[in-house]
Amino acid sequence: xxxxxxxxxxxxxxxxxxxxxxxxxxxxxxxxxxxxxxxxxxxxxxxxxxxxxxxxxxxxxxxxxxxxxxxxxxxxxxxxxxxxxxxxxxxxxxxxxxxxxxxxxxxxxxxxxxxxxxxxxxxxxxxxxxxxxxxxxxxxxxxxxxxxxxxxxxxxxxxxxxxxxxxxxxxxxxxxxxxxxxxxxxxxxxxxxxxxxxxxxxxxxxxxxxxxxxxxxxxxxxxxxxxxxxxxxxxxxxxxxxxxxxxxxxxxxxxxxxxxxxxxxxxxxxxxxxxxxxxxxxxxxxxxxxxxx
Amino acid sequence: xxxxxxxxxxxxxxxxxxxxxxxxxxxxxxxxxxxxxxxxxxxxxxxxxxxxxxxxxxxxxxxxxxxxxxxxxxxxxxxxxxxxxxxxxxxxxxxxxxxxxxxxxxxxxxxxxxxxxxxxxxxxxxxxxxxxxxxxxxxxxxxxxxxxxxxxxxxxxxxxxxxxxxxxxxxxxxxxxxxxxxxxxxxxxxxxxxxxxxxxxxxxxxxxxxxxxxxxxxxxxxxxxxxxxx
Numbered sequence: 001x002x003x004x005x006x007x008x009x010x011x012x013x014x015x016x017x018x019x020x021x022x023x024x025x026x027x028x029x030x031x032x033x034x035x036x037x038x039x040x041x042x043x044x045x046x047x048x049x050x051x052x053x054x055x056x057x058x059x060x061x062x063x064x065x066x067x068x069x070x071x072x073x074x075x076x077x078x079x080x081x082x083x084x085x086x087x088x089x090x091x092x093x094x095x096x097x098x099x100x101x102x103x104x105x106x107x108x109x110x111x112x113x114x115x116x117x118x119x120x121x122x123x124x125x126x127x128x129x130x131x132x133x134x135x136x137x138x139x140x141x142x143x144x145x146x147x148x149x150x151x152x153x154x155x156x157x158x159x160x161x162x163x164x165x166x167x168x169x170x171x172x173x174x175x176x177x178x179x180x181x182x183x184x185x186x187x188x189x190x191x192x193x194x195x196x197x198x199x200x201x202x203x204x205x206x207x208x209x210x211x212x213x214x215x216x217x218x219x220x221x222x223x224x225x226x227x228x229x230x231x232x233x234x235x236x237x238x239x240x241x242x243x244x245x246x247x248x249x250x251x252x253x254x255x256x257x258x259x260x261x262x263x264x265x266x267x268x269x270x271x272x273x274x275x276x277x278x279x280x281x282x283x284x285x286x287x288x289x290x291x292x293x
Numbered sequence: 294x295x296x297x298x299x300x301x302x303x304x305x306x307x308x309x310x311x312x313x314x315x316x317x318x319x320x321x322x323x324x325x326x327x328x329x330x331x332x333x334x335x336x337x338x339x340x341x342x343x344x345x346x347x348x349x350x351x352x353x354x355x356x357x358x359x360x361x362x363x364x365x366x367x368x369x370x371x372x373x374x375x376x377x378x379x380x381x382x383x384x385x386x387x388x389x390x391x392x393x394x395x396x397x398x399x400x401x402x403x404x405x406x407x408x409x410x411x412x413x414x415x416x417x418x419x420x421x422x423x424x425x426x427x428x429x430x431x432x433x434x435x436x437x438x439x440x441x442x443x444x445x446x447x448x449x450x451x452x453x454x455x456x457x458x459x460x461x462x463x464x465x466x467x468x469x470x471x472x473x474x475x476x477x478x479x480x481x482x483x484x485x486x487x488x489x490x491x492x493x494x495x496x497x498x499x500x501x502x503x504x505x506x507x508x509x510x511x512x513x514x515x516x517x518x519x520x521x522x523x
Binding site: 006007009010017201202204205206208209210211212215 | 342344368369370371372373374376378382383384385386395396398399401402403404443
C-alpha cells in the first residue's frame with residue numbers, strides 16, 4: 001500500500017505509456033469499448049422504460065363496458081351504481097359519445113383532422129371501470145352478464161403483448177450483455193497482453209531486480225481501467241444525448257407512453273456504465289496479465 | 294554471505310555447466326570469477342542471482358536458499374542485491390535517472406529519497422550531467438555506468454556484475470573495475486565475472502575463482518587470504 005502511494009505518479013505515467021505505445025490499437029479499443037458500453041446502456045434504458053410501461057399499465061388496468069344503443073339514462077345510472085358496488089372496482093365513470101370523440105381527438109393531436117371525414121360521431125358511449133388488476137377476469141365476466149351492456153373490452157391483450165415484448169427484450173438484453181462483456185474482456189486483455197509484450201525487457205528487468213508481480217502488473221491493470229473508463233465516458237456522452245433527444249421527441253408525438261423521470265434515468269445509466277466499465281477494465285486487465293504468466 | 298555445497302547445474306539440453314562446486318564467500322570480500330568463454334562464469338552468477346536453480350547440492354545467498362519452489366525467498370534476495378547484467382537491461386525510452394530509480398520503486402523508499410539516492414549514485418559514477426538523457430542516447434560505457442548506478446543506488450550488501458568490462462577499451466574497463474571495487478569500502482561484497490584477466494592479475498586483497506569446464510579453483514590474496522584463514 002505504501003509502495004502504491006509512493007508510486008502513484010509513476011503508475012499513471014507508465015499506464016499512459018502503455019496506451020501511447022499502442023496508440024492506434026488504444027484508439028480502436030477505446031472506440032469499440034465505448035460502442036459496446038453504449039449498446040449496453042441502450043438495452044438497460046429499454047428495460048427501464050419497458051418495466052415502467054408494464055407497471056403503469058398494471059396500475060391503470062381498466063375495462064370499457066359498451067352500452068346497448070336503446071338504453072335509457074336511468075338504466076345507465078343504475079348500471080353505474082351496480083358496478084360501483086362490485087368487489088375490486090376502484091372508480092366508475094360514464095364516457096358519453098361526445099367525451100369519447102374528444103378523447104380520440106386529443107390522442108390524435110395533429111392528425112385529428114381524419115375525424116372530420118365522418119359525417120356523424122362514430123364513437124359510442126361507454127362506462128369506464130378502473131379496477132385492481134387481479135380482479136380483471138372476474139369483473140369482466142360479471143359486466144358481460146349485466147343487462148344493458150352490449151360488450152366489454154379490457155386492456156389485457158395489450159398488457160400481455162407489452163409484457164411479452166419486455167420479456168423478449170430482457171432475454172435479448174441478457175444475450176447482448178454476455179456478448180458485450182466477453183468482447184470487452186477480450187479487447188482489454190488483448191491490449192494488456194500486447195502492452196506486456198512490448199515492454200517485455202522492462203518486465204524482465206524488474207523481475208530480476210526483485211519487483212513483486214503486483215508492482216510489475218499494476219500499470220497494465222491501470223491502463224486497461226483507463227481504457228474502459230474512457231470508453232464508458234464516451235458511451236455516457238452518447239447515451240445522455242440520445243436520452244435527451246428521445247425525451248424531447250416523445251414528449252411531442254407520443255405523449256401517452258410513460259417514461260421514467262429523465263434525471264433519474266440518466267443518473268442511473270451513468271452509474272451503471274461507469275461501474276461496468278471499471279469492472280470490465282479490471283477483469284480484462286487481470287485476464288491479460290494472467291495469460292502472459 | 295554465500296555458501297555452496299556440492300552445487301551442480303545442468304541445463305535442460307543436457308549441458309553440465311557446473312560440477313559439484315563448494316564455495317564460501319564472506320561479507321566485504323571482493324571476488325573475481327574468471328575463466329574462458331563457456332567455462333561457467335555466467336552460470337555461476339546466474340545461480341547466485343537466483344536466475345537458475347542448482348540441479349543438485351545446496352546453495353544459500355545472504356541466508357536465502359536458492360532452489361526450485363523458493364521463488365518468494367529468491368524475490369526477497371533479489372531486492373537486497375545489486376545486479377549489473379552483461380546486457381545492462383536498461384529500459385529504453387526512460388532517462389538515466391528514471392532507470393536508476395526503477396530499481397528502488399518497490400523497496401518502500403519514499404520517492405524523494407529514491408531520487409536523492411539515484412542522483413548521488415549517478416554523481417559517484419560521473420554521470421550527473423547525463424541524468425536526464427534517454428538511455429538509448431548514451432554511449433556503451435555510459436550505459437554501463439547507469440546499470441552500475443542502478444545496482445548501487447539500492448545500497449545493497451552484495452553487488453554482482455556480469456562481464457562489466459566486456460566491449461570496453463582498456464582504460465574504460467579499468468575505470469569500471471575501479472568503480473565497482475570501490476564499493477567494497479562500505480563492507481559490501483562485490484562479485485565480478487570477467488575474462489579480461491590481464492586487468493585484474495595484479496589485484497591484491499581479492500578472491501579469485503577460476504572456472505574451467507564447470508570446475509572451480511579458489512585463490513585468496515592478501516587481506517582476503519588472511520581473513521579467510523581467521
